[in-house]
Amino acid sequence: xxxxxxxxxxxxxxxxxxxxxxxxxxxxxxxxxxxxxxxxxxxxxxxxxxxxxxxxxxxxxxxxxxxxxxxxxxxxxxxxxxxxxxxxxxxxxxxxxxxxxxxxxxxxxxxxxxxxxxxxxxxxxxxxxxxxxxxxxxxxxxxxxxxxxxxxxxxxxxxxxxxxxxxxxxxxxxxxxxxxxxxxxxxxxxxxxxxxxxxxxxxxxxxxxx
Numbered sequence: 001x002x003x004x005x006x007x008x009x010x011x012x013x014x015x016x017x018x019x020x021x022x023x024x025x026x027x028x029x030x031x032x033x034x035x036x037x038x039x040x041x042x043x044x045x046x047x048x049x050x051x052x053x054x055x056x057x058x059x060x061x062x063x064x065x066x067x068x069x070x071x072x073x074x075x076x077x078x079x080x081x082x083x084x085x086x087x088x089x090x091x092x093x094x095x096x097x098x099x100x101x102x103x104x105x106x107x108x109x110x111x112x113x114x115x116x117x118x119x120x121x122x123x124x125x126x127x128x129x130x131x132x133x134x135x136x137x138x139x140x141x142x143x144x145x146x147x148x149x150x151x152x153x154x155x156x157x158x159x160x161x162x163x164x165x166x167x168x169x170x171x172x173x174x175x176x177x178x179x180x181x182x183x184x185x186x187x188x189x190x191x192x193x194x195x196x197x198x199x200x201x202x203x204x205x206x207x208x209x210x
Contacts, residue, residue: 007102007110008038008084010059010076013052015108020044023071023155024101025110030088034080035060041101041155043071071155083132094124111137153199160185160195169196 020042027039046064053059058079065073096116103111150158168175178189
């Protein structure tokens with residue numbers, strides 16, 4: 001986990017906007033010129049963000065994609081920047097893979113899965129500069145299909161499901177109701193019920209191969 005940092009200055013531009021929330025960094029790739037391309041999934045108002053991107057010297061070009069239900073994707077081509085440059089250099093040097101998407105926590109930290117041998121990961125971490133604040137949350141065998149259960153959910157179904165889990169809807173005894181979840185997501189309880197039913201139906205069908 002990277003504590004409270006964007007991996008590139010453009011990430012700080014996005015984080016600074018109170019009307020935009022970062023959900024995930026779906027893809028990040030370095031290119032031969034030293035720059036990079038990033039694909040974000042965001043929620044909120046894209047208009048103000050466009051103005052900020054137009055004004056920032058590191059942004060070479062961008063394109064907003066798939067605006068739907070308050071969320072959107074944005075492709076951004078950027079010049080080299082830190083700490084992205086250092087991170088990508090170390091990842092390539094030690095033959096590591098950063099498994100995408102990278103997820104943002106409520107505090108703005110970036111949660112990432114790094115794949116590689118234990119020795120290579122340890123050597124890479126020792127080489128990262130101290131200004132990059134990284135915490136290891138968990139180590140173990142990599143499960144490449146761990147996210148396949150959610151691939152068939154819509155963004156809204158996943159958001160409702162994650163909110164339900166986070167606030168204890170599935171705990172025993174139950175800590176949240178449909179109304180509680182609806183209040184947090186600013187929608188009707190009947191909408192929460194519908195999304196949870198569809199999400200649960202998909203998850204159970206996938207688990208049992210139906």
